[in-house]
Amino acid sequence: xxxxxxxxxxxxxxxxxxxxxxxxxxxxxxxxxxxxxxxxxxxxxxxxxxxxxxxxxxxxxxxxxxxxxxxxxxxxxxxxxxxxxxxxxxxxxxxxxxxxxxxxxxxxxxxxxxxxxxxxxxxxxxxxxxxxxxxxxxxxxxxxxxxxxxxxxxxxxxxxxxxxxxxxxxxxxxxxx
Numbered sequence: 204x205x206x207x208x209x210x211x212x213x214x215x216x217x218x219x220x221x222x223x224x225x226x227x228x229x230x231x232x233x234x235x236x237x238x239x240x241x242x243x244x245x246x247x248x249x250x251x252x253x254x255x256x257x258x259x260x261x262x263x264x265x266x267x268x269x270x271x272x273x274x275x276x277x278x279x280x281x282x283x284x285x286x287x288x289x290x291x292x293x294x295x296x297x298x299x300x301x302x303x304x305x306x307x308x309x310x311x312x313x314x315x316x317x318x319x320x321x322x323x324x325x326x327x328x329x330x331x332x333x334x335x336x337x338x339x340x341x342x343x344x345x346x347x348x349x350x351x352x353x354x355x356x357x358x359x360x361x362x363x364x365x366x367x368x369x370x371x372x373x374x375x376x377x378x379x380x
Contacts, residue, residue: 207290207291207294210288210294211294211298214279214282214295215299215302218231218235235276235292238264238272238280239295241267242289250263251264258281261283265280307339309341310332310339310341310359311342313356313357314357316354317347317348317350317351317367319344329342332356336358351367351368
């Protein structure tokens with residue numbers, strides 16, 4: 204676990220708890236997404252790394268973000284600036300989105316197949332994975348011809364390798380033993 208992830212967790216949790224309390228998860232996700240993009244900007248990041256005071260950094264950051272941040276979002280920026288943590292905003296967004304997905308019982312599943320999956324195949328896959336994971340599933344589908352056939356499914360720590368390439372690799376390993 205990276206240092207930024209550890210630093211970001213309490214800010215993300217505080218923002219998440221407040222957003223749930225205010226029934227504003229989507230608005231907070233949007234604010235944090237925008238703030239993370241601003242923090243990722245090279246010019247902004249360079250300015251934040253200089254030794255100007257926390258108040259000046261917060262003021263600059265809030266000015267750059269403009270109307271994208273509400274009063275509570277601005278308060279988060281001020282607190283993070285006081286603790287010299289504004290560059291951790293992308294990690295805060297990532298942690299916040301994980302908390303949001305858990306709260307909303309959602310799972311993003313990466314599916315790699317040899318060919319483009321039809322709509323019917325995607326719907327069947329969503330139904331099966333939703334039952335297995337007990338979550339609303341969103342698919343991220345990609346095509347990789349080296350899979351040869353079948354598919355590779357990744358959802359968090361779970362990996363299901365039903366690809367021909369995976370089967371061939373397992374067979375080669377078994378034959379070498």
